[in-house]
Amino acid sequence: MLYAACDIGGTNTQAALIDNQGKISLSIKRPTRQESAKALLDGAERILAELFETGGTDPAGLSGLGVGVAGVIDAVTGSVIYAPNLPLKNIQVTARLAKRFGVPVILENDSTMAMLGETSFGAGKGAKNIAMMTIGTGIGGGFLCDGKPVRGARGAAGEIGHMVIDINGPKCRCGRQGCLEALAAGPAIAARARAILIKTPEPGYLMRLTGGDPKKITGEMVAKAAADGDPAAIRVMEETGRFIAAGCANIINLFDPQKVILGGGVMEGGELLLASVRRALKETRLTSAFKADDIVPAALGNQAGLAGAAALFGQR
Amino acid sequence: MLYAACDIGGTNTQAALIDNQGKISLSIKRPTRQESAKALLDGAERILAELFETGGTDPAGLSGLGVGVAGVIDAVTGSVIYAPNLPLKNIQVTARLAKRFGVPVILENDSTMAMLGETSFGAGKGAKNIAMMTIGTGIGGGFLCDGKPVRGARGAAGEIGHMVIDINGPKCRCGRQGCLEALAAGPAIAARARAILIKTPEPGYLMRLTGGDPKKITGEMVAKAAADGDPAAIRVMEETGRFIAAGCANIINLFDPQKVILGGGVMEGGELLLASVRRALKETRLTSAFKADDIVPAALGNQAGLAGAAALFGQR
Numbered sequence: 001m002l003y004a005a006c007d008i009g010g011t012n013t014q015a016a017l018i019d020n021q022g023k024i025s026l027s028i029k030r031p032t033r034q035e036s037a038k039a040l041l042d043g044a045e046r047i048l049a050e051l052f053e054t055g056g057t058d059p060a061g062l063s064g065l066g067v068g069v070a071g072v073i074d075a076v077t078g079s080v081i082y083a084p085n086l087p088l089k090n091i092q093v094t095a096r097l098a099k100r101f102g103v104p105v106i107l108e109n110d111s112t113m114a115m116l117g118e119t120s121f122g123a124g125k126g127a128k129n130i131a132m133m134t135i136g137t138g139i140g141g142g143f144l145c146d147g148k149p150v151r152g153a154r155g156a157a158g159e160i161g162h163m164v165i166d167i168n169g170p171k172c173r174c175g176r177q178g179c180l181e182a183l184a185a186g187p188a189i190a191a192r193a194r195a196i197l198i199k200t201p202e203p204g205y206l207m208r209l210t211g212g213d214p215k216k217i218t219g220e221m222v223a224k225a226a227a228d229g230d231p232a233a234i235r236v237m238e239e240t241g242r243f244i245a246a247g248c249a250n251i252i253n254l255f256d257p258q259k260v261i262l263g264g265g266v267m268e269g270g271e272l273l274l275a276s277v278r279r280a281l282k283e284t285r286l287t288s289a290f291k292a293d294d295i296v297p298a299a300l301g302n303q304a305g306l307a308g309a310a311a312l313f314g315q316r
Numbered sequence: 317m318l319y320a321a322c323d324i325g326g327t328n329t330q331a332a333l334i335d336n337q338g339k340i341s342l343s344i345k346r347p348t349r350q351e352s353a354k355a356l357l358d359g360a361e362r363i364l365a366e367l368f369e370t371g372g373t374d375p376a377g378l379s380g381l382g383v384g385v386a387g388v389i390d391a392v393t394g395s396v397i398y399a400p401n402l403p404l405k406n407i408q409v410t411a412r413l414a415k416r417f418g419v420p421v422i423l424e425n426d427s428t429m430a431m432l433g434e435t436s437f438g439a440g441k442g443a444k445n446i447a448m449m450t451i452g453t454g455i456g457g458g459f460l461c462d463g464k465p466v467r468g469a470r471g472a473a474g475e476i477g478h479m480v481i482d483i484n485g486p487k488c489r490c491g492r493q494g495c496l497e498a499l500a501a502g503p504a505i506a507a508r509a510r511a512i513l514i515k516t517p518e519p520g521y522l523m524r525l526t527g528g529d530p531k532k533i534t535g536e537m538v539a540k541a542a543a544d545g546d547p548a549a550i551r552v553m554e555e556t557g558r559f560i561a562a563g564c565a566n567i568i569n570l571f572d573p574q575k576v577i578l579g580g581g582v583m584e585g586g587e588l589l590l591a592s593v594r595r596a597l598k599e600t601r602l603t604s605a606f607k608a609d610d611i612v613p614a615a616l617g618n619q620a621g622l623a624g625a626a627a628l629f630g631q632r
Contacts, residue, residue: 146467148464153573153574153604154604155572160570163479163569163570164481168484246483253479254473254567255468256472285490287472288468
């Protein structure tokens, strides 16, 4: 059985051909057209047409096309209700693509699709209760409970980044204070490192990475400097690990998952961060028998969502 | 169809006869025997025997017996794995009661059973995605996702009270800091009111309720004083409402439920507290379209668990 996947993100749209083991035989990536819903969907169609042409694949022969969108979706009608970073509001997606390519289409939230990829073919393979947290520019996530993805009443479940863990903490872009995202996503890591550099502007390694301008600091620079042994960067990453561990502990106490999978750009090459999350979790009393080593890194990187498209068709 | 229920709590064990609409025709309450697992289970058997005798009911004619225990349970083996306030550790429960009374027995966590009672017959009737939060001496809860209770990998899900919302907040009995329970359960409410009274020992209404000794204050006194218009008590209850709303908002962003049901002793007669939770939630940006009025009070009081026993048999 061969499937196609289309993962529509705020910056890029990825498309791929995948088998029922989640193995990707061909994938392409193009910028997401942001001008309008029509431009975005026309663009997605073109990317898929290019994929099928390159692969010499007749889409009508596929077992299904899974489409992931970074937004709130209505699985029943196959519509995107709302997407914070895309020009999609109450837009029907599945019928249009099904008609164009003559293939069954399932629409899913992109984080849920990535979670399904990891739980079907990656770091959570075989488990029925999993939480996944994706830490990048924002923090997202998804839950598998008793083998089924948690979508909630309106398809808006899984917003792990907007769980407040510090009610008096820094303001989040969502309007609340002390959301996990405002403490542990890339921009928050950069902001905390920047504050340290501005207070102690000694020409250390992290400062050199920024070219001498603390304003130019990014989360990636902090991660790199920490990996290379810079003390200030290590301090910031350890604090980040404690915040992520607090978020994980909350999720463990609420869902009692077998594993918590950590993915996203901030975790990539993040041995040090993973170790500090585990260390902080070891010192945390949990209500379940979850072990710190059950915090595991994602295995499929930014292709988890594409692999997850194949799992979607087994799910429903 | 007639069912029996047995709800084993840290203080009392309740038993009841219920129909398949969750209607209780007879219920009795006796102290829970705490000396040993044997004493506790012998006691539960005696309470059930008394129930059947009083009701003139042949237990072998019942459609099922649902047993709720305040602890981590293994639904598959029908055992209590661990119960923080009961002498039960890896104790098989269902086979013993099934043999004694000749009736099918299902064991469930008490909070999950109460949640099933409210979602089947009470404040969440008809909804498939519900969160319930029970606020008393501690804070517990349960989730219904897509029509199924969330139990987690080890039956330990739903520990809403041990979700940290203030990472620098007061120490919780679980060992973490700033758990919802450490901020909004009965003892936390009493502690905050006590701190105010000690600082401003004017002979106000709340102080009179304590007989002039701030140490004697309880959560119930604070609730009563707030209802009667005492300004210090109102301040404490409004702050409590903000903490509960923060917890609700986290749960809404994670699960996207249709409703959040608030129950437990602290909520009883708590018009003022419910209003302040809703007010705080109105000012909170949520990722889902949840409305403040979807925070609703529990309808079945401390009989939700007993009613839930009937729902258990429909669930599995």
